[in-house]
Amino acid sequence: MTNFSAIGAYWDGRAGSFDDEPDHGLREEATRAAWADRLAAWIPHTGADVLDVGCGTGTLTCLLAAAGHRVTGVDLAPRMVGQARAKAAAAGLRARLLVGDASAPPTGDDTFDAVLSRHLVWTLPEPEAALREWVSRLRPGGVLVLVEGRWGGAEPDAEPYGAGTGVLPWGAGVGAEALAAAVRPLVAGVRVEDLGGDERLWGGPVSDERYVLTARV
Structure with missing residues (x-):
């Protein structure tokens, strides 16, 4: 049985330093602009309903809202969501920000033009169930955007949320081929683009696998 309390507590504990990573806080203008450009390419039409799982x-949530999208952000960690709300309010942006399980977002019967997930599926106890759930939230013609990778130095057999909480299926990250194989039966088409070579996105060079998978329903 999934221990959501342990997972939420783990990410709450990281909330204070989360934005210190260049690609999390997007404090440098070049990094922020690089992500804004990528989001515009992945979700090209304006005024879309976007679910940010x-x-x-809330950094990407705010970028999407600033681009004119109607954004709902969901995260299990209350401190993370609190920071996202503060960030949106400080920028004068409107976004719906909810505390809840990102793998089963608490958005009722709402459907969306796009579902965005960045570096999330590796953290999930049941990632393939989450993928099915996200696809089910998309409208016809909607796009699933998964920014993922495989992390150098990660321990695949570790229990990141504490002893007794279990090993994550994709705890060292997930390669593009494996993720595409999981997504392909759920959608009409899959496209994978390498992101590792774009240093602007990460605030410097990276050596591990990083990519975006986009898929339409």
Whole structure:
């Protein structure tokens, strides 16, 4: 049985330093602009209803809202969501930000033009169930956007949320081929684009696998 309390507590504990990572806080203008450009390419039409699952401190949520999208962000960690709300309010942006399980977002019967997930699926106890759930929230023609990778130095057999909480299926990250194989039966088409070579996105060079998978229903 999934221990959501342990998972939420783990990410709450990381909330204070989460934005210190260049690609999390997007404090440098070049990094922020790089992510804004990518989001515009992945979700090209304006005024879309976007679900940002595992929104963390809301940096991408705010970029999407600033671009004119109607955004709902969901995260299990209350401190993360609190920071996201503060960030949106400080920028004068409107976004719906909810505390809840990103793998089964608490948005009722709402459907969306796009579902965005960045570096989330590796953290989930049941990632394939989450993928099915996210696809079910998309309207016809909607797009699933998964920014993922495999992390250098990660321990695949570790229990990141504490002893007794279990090993994550994709705890060291997930490669593009494996994620595409999981997504392909759920959608009409899959496209994978390498992101590792774009240093602007990460605030410097990276050596591990990083990519975006986009898929339409």
